[in-house]
Amino acid sequence: AVGRLDERAFRERAAAVAQELAGDLRDPALLARHKSDALAGLEQIGPLAAGVTPTLVAVLHDHDRAEDRNSRVAYFCAVTRAMAGVAPQDPAVIRALAAALQREPRGGGTCHRCACALEALAVAGPAAKEIAGPVLERYAREPSQVGLNRLEQAIDATGGAATMAPSLLARARSQGVSIDDRAASLRTLAKSHDQLSPAEKDAVRVAAEGFLFDKHVEIRVAAAELLGLAGPVALVLGNEARGLSP
Numbered sequence: 323a324v325g326r327l328d329e330r331a332f333r334e335r336a337a338a339v340a341q342e343l344a345g346d347l348r349d350p351a352l353l354a355r356h357k358s359d360a361l362a363g364l365e366q367i368g369p370l371a372a373g374v375t376p377t378l379v380a381v382l383h384d385h386d387r388a389e390d391r392n393s394r395v396a397y398f399c400a401v402t403r404a405m406a407g408v409a410p411q412d413p414a415v416i417r418a419l420a421a422a423l424q425r426e427p428r429g430g431g432t433c434h435r436c437a438c439a440l441e442a443l444a445v446a447g448p449a450a451k452e453i454a455g456p457v458l459e460r461y462a463r464e465p466s467q468v469g470l471n472r473l474e475q476a477i478d479a480t481g482g483a484a485t486m487a488p489s490l491l492a493r494a495r496s497q498g499v500s501i502d503d504r505a506a507s508l509r510t511l512a513k514s515h516d517q518l519s520p521a522e523k524d525a526v527r528v529a530a531e532g533f534l535f536d537k538h539v540e541i542r543v544a545a546a547e548l549l550g551l552a553g554p555v556a557l558v559l560g561n562e563a564r565g566l567s568p
Contacts, residue, residue, distance in 0.1 A: 324514055340364055340371035347381045354385040354397035361400040366408035375409045378558055379418045399438035406442040411449035412459065419443050422452040423461065433468055436461075440472040444479040453481040462489040462507070465498025470566075474506035483510045484517035491529050494541070500536050508544035515551045 327335060342359040346352060364371050364378070378401055385397040405415045417437045426436050442448045443458075460478050464472070474490075477483050483490065493499055494507040511526055518526065526548065535547030 336370035337373055338369050339397040340367050340374050343367075343371075344374040347377055354388055354393050357397065358400050361404045364404045366474040368407050368410065371408045372412075375405075375412050376413060378392050378408065379404050379414050382418055382422065382511050393483050395434050397436075398435050406445040410442060410445040413446070413453065416443065416446055416450045416453045419446075419450075420457045423454075423457050433466065436466070438471040440468060440476040444472070444476045448481045450476075451557045453483050455482045455485070459486050461487050462486055462493050464494075465496045468503065471503060471506040474503065476508040478510045478513055481514075483514035487518060487522045487526055489512060491526065494529075494533065494544075501540050505540040505544040506540075508541070512544075512548045512551055515548070515556065 324332065324335070339426070340363075343363050346360040347357055364374060381397065382401050382405075385394055388394045402419065407421070409415055419442050422439050423436055426433055440458075443454050446454075446520070454476075457472065458480065459482070461473050462477065475487060477490070490507045490511050494504045494511075497502065499507075507528065513524070515523065528549045530545045533541050534549070536542050536545070
């Protein structure tokens with residue numbers, strides 16, 4: 323029957339179904355795990371469910387105090403995935419995701435909820451830069467454990483790396499951050515290398531030279547990739563650091 327609908331009728335039907343699913347999300351009698359199907363359905367409906375965006379924002383933290391931690395994380399991440407599928411560039415969604423990151427405690431192991439919020443911000447892309455940029459930089463300055471390079475991916479996707487060079491270098495140096503995330507910070511800088519000012523490029527090259535002597539091969543490789551963008555000047559810096567003539 324759906325296949326026989328014209329485009330207008332299909333859009334109307336999708337919006338109506340989305341509203342029914344949003345009603346399930348607002349039902350206080352349903353547990354978090356019972357709402358997973360509704361959230362997955364909204365994610366699949368995608369932009370045609372844009373009318374339920376206020377509901378997604380309103381229910382993001384509904385189960386933050388659930389007794390089971392896994393249930394809390396699963397519900398929160400299901401909502402962020404629905405947000406990313408329905409209206410990732412909606413300012414209200416971006417503000418809600420940025421606020422969620424701000425309220426997460428620092429330290430204490432990998433923050434899985436943070437990873438889900440960052441993944442949704444990455445989908446938003448440059449639209450999230452102005453609102454979420456300050457929060458992303460704050461995370462870059464601190465030894466936060468996010469995992470799967472989600473922070474670096476969000477910074478890269480939103481286009482904020484060029485303004486965060488000092489913070490990303492500090493993250494690459496931090497011993498409280500995973501090796502993969504440290505290397506990802508250098509690679510994120512490499513992607514925005516052309517957007518850096520001459521002074522920032524010099525600072526990044528000097529820092530990358532030091533990373534060539536890191537004990538972890540992943541860091542050394544990322545530093546070499548970053549220096550490769552500097553061209554011949556990187557060789558001059560390396561020779562000067564060793565007291566050799568150019």
